[in-house]
Amino acid sequence: EEFLVGAELPLTGSLARVGAGMQEGVMVAAEVFNRTNGKHKIKIITVDDESAPAKAIAAVEKLHSQGVVAITGGYGSNNIAPASDAANKLNLVYITSGGVDDSLVSSGRKNFFRINNTAGYEKAVLGLIDDVGAKSVSIIYSTKEATSDLAKNIQKALEAKGIKAASHSFDPAITDFKPIINKIKLQDKSELVLMSGYENDYVGILRAARVLKPAVKAMVGVWSLATPKMASEFPDLMPNVFGTALLPYPATFESADGKAFSETYKQLYKKEPDYLGQFGYVQSMLLFEAIARAADKGSVKTGGIAEEMRKTSRETLIGKVQFSANGDNPNFVHRMGQHQDKKIVIVWPKAGATGKIAYPAVPW
């Protein structure tokens, strides 16, 4: 039996890049699933939500009208919230890894699931700061929603621990970060800089830091930083920079699941898999498996997919996934990686570390 699954993703607009990354994971998941699961087939229909809430709703509605049984995808909490509401109204399961805002799981959506959350990022960053024992931190964050939420939570947590934390917000439109770095250099005099932003922000900040050379001991960032892409594209800027990372690079996939993923990914896209693809893969695979189970029970049309989703409990590429009643994955903890020698080494948590931490160490 073939099932249609909708992928509602930003392929244009401000989130186009991450949307494309997630899409790759979704396609890989479908490929792997169709190859390994003999009974059922999955067909993906992708609709671009143009990084805009209204378009996200329309995309979900369009997918529904084309007969999909569930939706995977979504990026940015601001697009996911209305899109998953629409899915909720249409009784479609919606699973994502692109929205970390807590309000997504706290406002009673029945068919909503996600595999990651702010808390997981926070734990990883705080864990690293603890490990290296920094006494003062400067946080630079974009005024975008996810970035500022994370920054504020971490600041609170740090202050609770008695660590000095100064924060600097910036409008996503700005490109020259020297004045901010200079403030950190001359006013804050922190030991560690935490960047909560996106790729272009990291590049701007690191460049400014390279020029002004503040006396910090480490540069730490969050998503999209400890990635092979950043390592290869900005070899001068990245050395010793920390960022959340699921995988070391070059990646070694031990599990069968992991091998299937990475091989298929390389086959389809002729490049090394990245974390976006990995999240997209995990969320989609869990969904496809739930669909298969529901199909076996004949309950696809009667809300069986959501039911099967709730029963999910397995090790995945991002660790163990289980869903709580509100659809969140409480097990989620990110890892921290560090760029070393054009490679990415996992340095936190100690248990999963693939190399030694370099600290103090800065890119310049």
Next chain:
Amino acid sequence: MTELILQALYSGLLQGGSYALIALGLALVFGAMKIINLAHGELVLLAAYIAYTVESQAGLGPVFAIPVALVLVSLASVCVYWTVRRINKDREINSLILTYGIGIILTNAILITWKADIRTTSSSWLQEALVIGPLYSMRSEAIFFCVSLALLAALWWWLSRSWYGRALRAVASNRDAAKLMGINPGKVELVSFIIAGILAAFAGVALFSYGVIQPSYGSALTVKAFIITVLAGVGSIPGVLLGAVLLGVCEALTVTLASSALQELAGMSLFLLVLFVMPNGLFGAARRRG
């Protein structure tokens, strides 16, 4: 604190230099034809992406992209002119909408060609720090600041001394009368678009070497350029430099003394303030009514 402010002023100054380079082409066409080329930012961006292609494909430094960018961007600019030329009614308003449309086309063409990824130079030489006393900057910023000054001076000299500059202003002032003086308005305008293209090419290569680029940046560049043109006052080339530096310094000081989240706000407020208080810009002249 003084060190902080000194550095902010210095950063603002350098930033102003690059802003000036971006604004210059727009100001030139505006001065010549009373036409705001809303696709100007995209032309700059196009040059930046050409620099990226040259660097990533041929492995040459961004500076080697300049000749290629000069040719291609000027051509693109000429294409813009050819479309603008075909407007025969309500030129002021229609050209605004037309170039807005061209901007959309270019943005999306860039998106399709180069994808949404952010790009920047990988040359470490350009990114090295250049330290003068207590002041820090990136090497590329300082280099292109000088380039910007040189181009400004050249353009200024050309506009104020040469016959072409006068012809340009005559055409802007009264097309029919200019024809009677023996000026071919089409040729004059074409030349200003070519020069605007050349300036955009330099600006784009500069942008690529000290900043990051993304397909959606174009319109923000145009807006910055327009703000500077307004600060300068139409037709004032030295004004462009001063306006750009004013904007750069104002932004840097806002970040230093208040918050970087307010940087855009400060720029926009400065723009509106000047518009309201001095509608002719800081360096423009008043006109007679009646």
Next chain:
Amino acid sequence: MLELDRLTVRFGGLTAVNAVSLRMDGSGVLGLVGPNGAGKTTLFNAISGLVKPTAGAIRFDGRDVMRAPMHKRAHLGIGRTFQIPQPMHELTVRENLVVAQRFGTGKVDMARIDEILDFTSLAGKARRDAATSLALTELKALEVAKALATNPRLLLLDEVLAGLETSGKRRFMGMLKEMQQRFGVGIVIIEHDIETISSLCPRVAVLNFGELIADGTPDEVFRDPAVIKSYTGAGTGDGHA
């Protein structure tokens, strides 16, 4: 009706109108002459609110109108024409008058508009597409027509007769006289042709370098040596054959 008290207008270092005091009562026709650049147009601009005087006072019917915006002055009854005609380009000739009447007087009276159109010989052009397609003299007639449509009590005419051929000029002058009698409008007219001025205006004021140098009947004024020196030139300037 109109009272200027030491009115002064400066542009930077240039004093275009220098302490001009002038009174005009009721419904006369006052001719305003003077060499080029003497400040005549600027004086009109100041009275109608287009430029802000540097010093002095403007009173209209005893009311101080120095600070009143342009449209207020139009409502009070000050109408003017522009030396370089400024029609409302996108409108037809008739619509030009409708706007002037509606906003100058608050109501629209088509009969009156037709009357004005006839009066200014524009009736034939009234339905043409846009006011842009008029010859220069037609544009001047339109200027007058627009001003008339606002029911002014004081009409400031800036060289409306220049460029008219003799017969047209004669007709136009007849029209002004009739208008002045019929509607009781006070008229100030700028005109360079001495013959015209002499036959039209019982009183003439002369400006030179922004200053009022003579004020009186045409005979008095044009015999004044200062006026002859600066304006008409010795023994010439009379248009008589």
Next chain:
Amino acid sequence: MLELSNVRAGYGAINVLWDVSLAMQPGRLTAIVGQNGAGKTTLLRAIMGLLPLKQGEITLHGKRLDGTPTWDMADRGLAMVPEGRMVFRDMSVAENLIVGAFNKAHRPHVAARLEAAYEMFPRLRERRKQLAGSLSGGEAQMLAMARGLMSDPKILIVDEPSLGLAPLLVNELFGILARLKAEGRTIILVEQNTERALAIADHVYLLQGGKVALSEAAANVTLARLHELYFKH
């Protein structure tokens, strides 16, 4: 040498000139008079290429002139002082004058001609740094006239040059026109001041309703006769 034959021209669908034929002789002053709206300005615009012909042709020394772009007219030795002045409002008086000598051949003589222009109209010297847009009506008219002479044209076309000039300056102006003629220039003059125009003209054309109603040597035309013709129409 400058000849128009059967010229028809107008604005869009509206025709203004109907089969107009004229001939201008070198070194002569040809006056074109006519009622307001007769099409005098339209005729001059057509000669200068500012208005396309719908029919007919214009020749200069036997060579086709119509179809030549306006900006090449200066090369052929033509210059026009347009109606309504059309000065460059955003440029200073001096710059306006300098642009008048835009043509390459004239550039070396700019300084001398500028001086001559200031001699002719001293008021312009006083105002040389002022923006032309802020000049008074008469000053702008002087500027337009002086600017037209900057290219030292062989054929000068002037459209109502006395408009807005004070009596003293009107005298000046006709003196200048007479002098220009004496220098051997060909002049086409459109003027409402018929009397003064007749006094210096060699040949007179009367335009009525877009048609030539009279073509006569100026000596044979009296003011009275002209006025009679005006009213016959």
Next chain:
Amino acid sequence: MKIHSGVLSALILAYLVVPLTLAGNNYVMSTIVAALVTGGVALSWALLGNLGGMISFGHSAFFGVGAYVSALCSMRLGVPVLPAMLLGGAGAAAASIAMLPVLRLRGPYFALAILAYAHIFRIIATEWTSVTRGAGGLANIPGLPTLMGYDFSGKAGAYLIILTIVVAFAFIYAAIRASHYGLALRAMHDSEDATRVVGVNSTLLKAAMLMVSAFMAGVVGAFNAHTINFLEPDYAFNGLWVTLPIVAAIFGGYRTIPGPIAGAVFVSLADQLLFKELLPTGHQLVLGVLLVLMIILSPNGLMPLLRGFGRRRRRGRA
């Protein structure tokens, strides 16, 4: 006011035929609703352009302010949704008061000064977190109400409401245009001094047009907030609220009243249903091409162009 028979049949079609035939398809209905939202903004943009002679690149400012004011009024103050939408419009009109100084500006100055305001408002909405919840946005904005037993929160209900809003605006626009104020506004376009000396208070008139236009865009923004039930600064003040309406208005003819609405319906539907299929990334490119072609070939919209073709065809046959 006389109602043209064509207008009447279009109204009947819109009010009866569309909901009856398409109400079942959520996706198509929400695409049509989105098209009408664009149409409403396009109409408000065209009003300012056509009557006020002002081209704005910052209409998103009004759209966003209207959306926020309405959402906040209904969420924080408990104002019922429909009155809240009117308040949204009023809020946008009030915001336009802050813009009155730009009325002195013309052409590109005006266009981009308004854009500056849109940026400023977006930054304020982002930074004023205590009221707007900042970048996180407002979720769970109350939906459209149930009136007279009919639940308007569904797609068909939303459709009927936005249709009514747009139609009402069109009639207001028509009334203004036909009045003497419309004439005076047209007169002002390139000779403001000339209109002022005949007694037109041009500043007041232009201000009034700006406010009317702002009100319209504000109400439409408010409507959108209550149908999407979600709002964030980047979305509310998005440049797309300018691009699409401009393309729509130019395409349909911005000097006419039905033009912008029809243009919006066509352009939005074509964009979503056609261009997006042809060109998944960067389908806005087609919008840009459309805009450029329209300005060059027929700046007054498609109708004159079609009429021109028709005439040429007929002439060809004759």
